[in-house]
Every structure is written in structure tokens, then in C-alpha cells.
Amino acid sequence: MKSIMQNNRECYICHACTNLHLHHIYFGKNRRISDKNGFTCYLCYDHHEGTYGVHGMYGHELDLKLKQDCQQEFEKDKSRKEFVALIGRNYL
Numbered sequence: 001m002k003s004i005m006q007n008n009r010e011c012y013i014c015h016a017c018t019n020l021h022l023h024h025i026y027f028g029k030n031r032r033i034s035d036k037n038g039f040t041c042y043l044c045y046d047h048h049e050g051t052y053g054v055h056g057m058y059g060h061e062l063d064l065k066l067k068q069d070c071q072q073e074f075e076k077d078k079s080r081k082e083f084v085a086l087i088g089r090n091y092l
Ligand SMILES: [Zn+2]
Pocket: 011, 012, 013, 014, 015, 016, 043, 044, 045, 046, 047
């Protein structure tokens, strides 16, 4: 499904348009659920796998920010209960 986070194919953080990776916001065991519900966004290499990228050593804050932004977006037209039923926890 199309991303609920963005319409353009660009890094969600810095808007770079090259070297993009599709990131599943709730990765690991929720990767398929993320795919199905559009909980994805494009990230450039640095914001994806770089040291401060979501999967990087110092990326925890960015990871959390994306998870919160995505939940907020979801809750614009759905309930928190529905979110927790999908992802298993609340990030807000
Ligand atoms: Zn970027």
C-alpha cells in the first residue's frame, strides 16, 4: 500500500531525492503490517543506515520520531485502539 506518511519520493527527513531506501516504520515483526497499511517512508542512505539513521547506532531518537509521526498520521482518521491492535503498543 501507498505510504500514509508522504506523497513524494524523497527522504522524509531531508528531502533528498537520490539514494533512497523504502523504510518500514515498524520493522521487525511488524514489517508486513507496515507494508499492508502504508506505514512506510523513503529515507536517504544517511537517514536510513548511517550512524544517525533509523537503523544506525545513534538512530534511536529518529526511529522513535518516525514511529510517533506515523501513529499520529494513522490516528487522523482511525482510533488509538485500532493502532494498538495492529502494532501491539502505543508510541504517543
Ligand atoms: Zn535524508
